[in-house]
Amino acid sequence: MDLFSTTIDINKNLLPYGGTVNYYGKLFSQSEANHYFDKLLSSIEWKNDEAFIMGKHIITKRKVAWYGDENYAYKYSGASKTALPWTAELLELKKTVEEKTGTTFNSCLLNLYHSGDEGMAYHSDDEKALAKDSAIASMSFGAERKFLFRHKQTKETVSTFLEHGSLLLMADKTQTNWLHRLPPTKKVSRPRINLTFRTMIP
Ligand SMILES: O=C(O)CCC(=O)C(=O)O
Numbered sequence: 001m002d003l004f005s006t007t008i009d010i011n012k013n014l015l016p017y018g019g020t021v022n023y024y025g026k027l028f029s030q031s032e033a034n035h036y037f038d039k040l041l042s043s044i045e046w047k048n049d050e051a052f053i054m055g056k057h058i059i060t061k062r063k064v065a066w067y068g069d070e071n072y073a074y075k076y077s078g079a080s081k082t083a084l085p086w087t088a089e090l091l092e093l094k095k096t097v098e099e100k101t102g103t104t105f106n107s108c109l110l111n112l113y114h115s116g117d118e119g120m121a122y123h124s125d126d127e128k129a130l131a132k133d134s135a136i137a138s139m140s141f142g143a144e145r146k147f148l149f150r151h152k153q154t155k156e157t158v159s160t161f162l163e164h165g166s167l168l169l170m171a172d173k174t175q176t177n178w179l180h181r182l183p184p185t186k187k188v189s190r191p192r193i194n195l196t197f198r199t200m201i202p
């Protein structure tokens with residue numbers, strides 16, 4: 001056994017029970033990952049996210065964008081969105097993710113965190129518009145950030161780091177049994193872009 005090996009076992013389940021999370025590590029060289037980060041930053045139609053939470057109109061610091069196969073209308077937290085048509089880079093990345101995971105996806109939600117001040121609170125991606133227990137593939141570019149899972153009943157937590165140009169797959173009952181979160185951090189000042197490829201019910 002090579003104790004200093006940095007190889008990643010993509011078949012290893014990060015969760016102890018109630019779901020499957022596989023970390024594929026970095027899919028790209030540093031320069032390829034930088035290229036995608038720059039391209040996504042400049043070509044995606046980034047907008048501040050809006051939501052209505054308990055009657056209050058909230059506008060997030062984090063920016064979002066939503067792309068997909070069709071003009072999916074997506075409602076959540078009282079706001080509604082329509083998917084934009086795929087860009088060339090997104091189609092390239094979707095193909096890469098589909099080849100790696102052996103799963104197909106029809107839409108992608110993107111998040112832009114300008115610095116470590118911005119994060120995402122505990123939630124699960126189990127909206128009715130998503131195919132039940134369909135896999136979600138999460139690609140990250142830019143600043144490395146910590147990512148946490150918390151079991152809904154046992155409250156057990158699992159943490160990992162999402163590297164520049166990396167891929168994480170959340171499958172099976174993960175969204176049913178676990179929450180996930182991107183904690184804000186004072187240690188990071190650089191931006192990060194995250195892409196979650198999803199399957200919407202057409
Ligand atoms: O930024 C991340 O890594 C997570 C994003 C996320 O959980 C989501 O968009 O649902």
Ligand SMILES: [Fe+2]
Binds near residue numbers: 123124125180
């Ligand atoms: Fe999520």
